[in-house]
Amino acid sequence: MALKVGYVPYLHAEPFYFDMERRGLELVEKLPSALAEAAENGEIDAGPLPLVDGFRLQDRFEPVSGFGLASVQKTGSVFLYASQPVEALQEARIGVMDGASTSLWLLKVLLQLKYQVQPSAYVTLQEPHDAFLAVGNRGLRQRRGARGFPQQYDLGEAWYQWTGLPFVFSRWFVRRDADARDKALLEDTLYVALEDGVNAMYQLSSPREELLMLPREVMLYIQGFRYFLRMTEQRAIEQFQHYLKQLEEVR
Numbered sequence: 001m002a003l004k005v006g007y008v009p010y011l012h013a014e015p016f017y018f019d020m021e022r023r024g025l026e027l028v029e030k031l032p033s034a035l036a037e038a039a040e041n042g043e044i045d046a047g048p049l050p051l052v053d054g055f056r057l058q059d060r061f062e063p064v065s066g067f068g069l070a071s072v073q074k075t076g077s078v079f080l081y082a083s084q085p086v087e088a089l090q091e092a093r094i095g096v097m098d099g100a101s102t103s104l105w106l107l108k109v110l111l112q113l114k115y116q117v118q119p120s121a122y123v124t125l126q127e128p129h130d131a132f133l134a135v136g137n138r139g140l141r142q143r144r145g146a147r148g149f150p151q152q153y154d155l156g157e158a159w160y161q162w163t164g165l166p167f168v169f170s171r172w173f174v175r176r177d178a179d180a181r182d183k184a185l186l187e188d189t190l191y192v193a194l195e196d197g198v199n200a201m202y203q204l205s206s207p208r209e210e211l212l213m214l215p216r217e218v219m220l221y222i223q224g225f226r227y228f229l230r231m232t233e234q235r236a237i238e239q240f241q242h243y244l245k246q247l248e249e250v251r
């Protein structure tokens with residue numbers, strides 16, 4: 001049986017899927033925030049799970065080598081837009097775009113521990129809000145700003161300025177009891193992704209109209225990510241876990 005793989009419909013995730021359908025893997029579209037549940041209830045066997053969700057699924061899912069997604073110095077698509085400077089967001093209501101999971105925890109860590117402000121609530125975008133978190137392709141489309149919210153912060157950049165580290169958003173996981181040959185196939189398609197998937201994004205000849213991006217902008221955006229997690233990214237994960245623990249303690 002072909003593995004069912006969670007497909008995140010974001011531009012920066014496209015390299016991962018470059019070789020998958022051709023090799024017989026079945027893609028199931030999911031926002032990052034829906035991947036963990038889909039993994040738990042058997043809708044998918046593998047996928048780039050948000051870092052925070054990966055922590056709690058480790059008994060049934062194992063990492064696929066070092067594959068994952070990290071921003072190096074900034075994301076270009078994970079933004080907080082605010083009506084006032086971030087230091088003034090004490091008691092503010094923060095809207096959160098569908099899809100956010102680890103990025104929401106990154107926002108909480110930054111607000112409470114870096115900027116020392118405690119918002120009053122995290123709400124949906126349909127409810128009134130003083131600031132909001134944008135991710136994925138909607139974040140990309142709004143990269144030049146959001147009307148009514150003059151302050152804009154790239155969360156990957158805020159994290160990098162604070163820690164000097166990249167930020168890890170997701171890691172590839174596969175069901176521990178999946179067939180060994182299926183696991184090997186998945187891993188191999190991800191190695192192809194690292195080379196050919198990323199290269200394909202560097203060699204686009206036409207603009208991505210829906211995202212208002214020229215080929216060169218796509219290239220620069222993709223260059224801002226790492227698709228394989230090494231020592232520095234591992235240290236970044238540990239640093240983030242340390243802050244998540246601190247967040248629990250101050251609550």
Ligand SMILES: C=C(O[C@@H]1C=C(C(=O)O)C=C[C@H]1O)C(=O)O
Binds near residue numbers: 135
């Ligand atoms: C870098 C981004 O991060 C995405 C957001 C994630 C999350 O919030 O859990 C997980 C993986 C990424 O696909 C983005 O949205 O641009």
